[in-house]
Amino acid sequence: MFNYKNNILTYSQLKENFSTINDIPFFLSEADYNFLSFRVSLYIKNEEIKLKNIQSSSLELKSSRKRIELYKASKLKVLNRLKGTLKNFFIELNQERLPQSDFNPYLELFFKDWLWDQEDNLSYIDQIPTDSKNILFLGCGAARMAYEYAKKNPSIDVYATDINPINLTLLFNQNKTKLFDVVKHPKELDKTSNKFEFSSPDKLENFYPFVSDFYTMDLQKFDHIVSNWFLDILPNDINTNLSHALSFLNDGGQFTYIGLANFYNKSLEESFTQDEIIETFQNYFADTKYSTQNFNYLNTEYVSQKRQEQLLIINAKELKSQKAKRFQSSQIKLRFNQDVANKKMEFQTYGNFLKHIDSDLSLEACASILEKEFGFSNNEAINYAKLMISKINS
């Protein structure tokens, strides 16, 4: 299934030819592997810096100090666990000033999949058809859905992939591993950090998880592809993403979309209602069936806000295969538009202001920086300082 410069590899050959951690192969080119390792390490380093900068000792309320200390201590344990699990993949970055990482660790997915109640999580598994020989779960996260699907259907080869090595490498070789689900908005103070013990599920003969990047992976075609809460979180528009995903689908294959019935996006053009998502699929498939259900998103006992979503499940067949096109990385570009122009101005303004600030400053001191930096009059500077402070503090 794995196309490595046209030598097609089996899953066990993949493990022999590529790096593995805890039995999970990384199907990435050397350059992509190094870039991912940098992004993940940068994420961990930035999290450590952020934790260090939390000034819990200056808080007035004893209970706030307690909550924040608990948050910091447990988060640090989590970060150390990640570094330990990722072993040589993780690189210690020692520079003082680092850019932010764009890497999203989706840590909550591991708890959702393996440690919380599965009532909501697995509520739609029976709606995924079971009539193909092989299936690929894209953006599988911590892979519980793919694992359960493989367990229920031992005659189907189940492949599951995600760019995020954190959740996948925690899956195997674990025996009573202690994990902390640390939450920012707990229902009660002592729910800030929630301790779990995790032991790996049994290995399955027909379950093949691997790390890879949806945009660059080089795979053979599959009979069935599942996008489970995946298509809507990707960069690029839905057409580019779907058409790329379909380049991994056999003629006569089928596609299952599971995810939000609405794509929320800042830009109006890239937000979609259910009708638009369905129409997009109809554009690629002659046979498109769908259903909806209410769904409790990331539902736990200990988080104070609950989110209920409308879930859309589409099963699509009879691919119009000429429409499936692989995404080329040369297509990645920065599109300059009004939003970017506004962001640029905003960042430059904040940057010029913040470069003078290393500790608490009074309103008057902020205003005098604005006077010097931007040439405002004293009156204007006070108003702008108020705005700036409230924006930055918010």
Ligand SMILES: C[S@@+](CC[C@H](N)C(=O)[O-])C[C@H]1O[C@@H](n2cnc3c(N)ncnc32)[C@H](O)[C@@H]1O
């Ligand atoms: C919203 S999560 C859903 C995960 C999982 N399907 C679930 O329902 O729990 C989206 C997933 O897509 C993965 N992802 C994002 N970009 C990716 C890419 N370029 N290639 C592969 N996976 C990617 C993320 O790492 C994340 O695990």
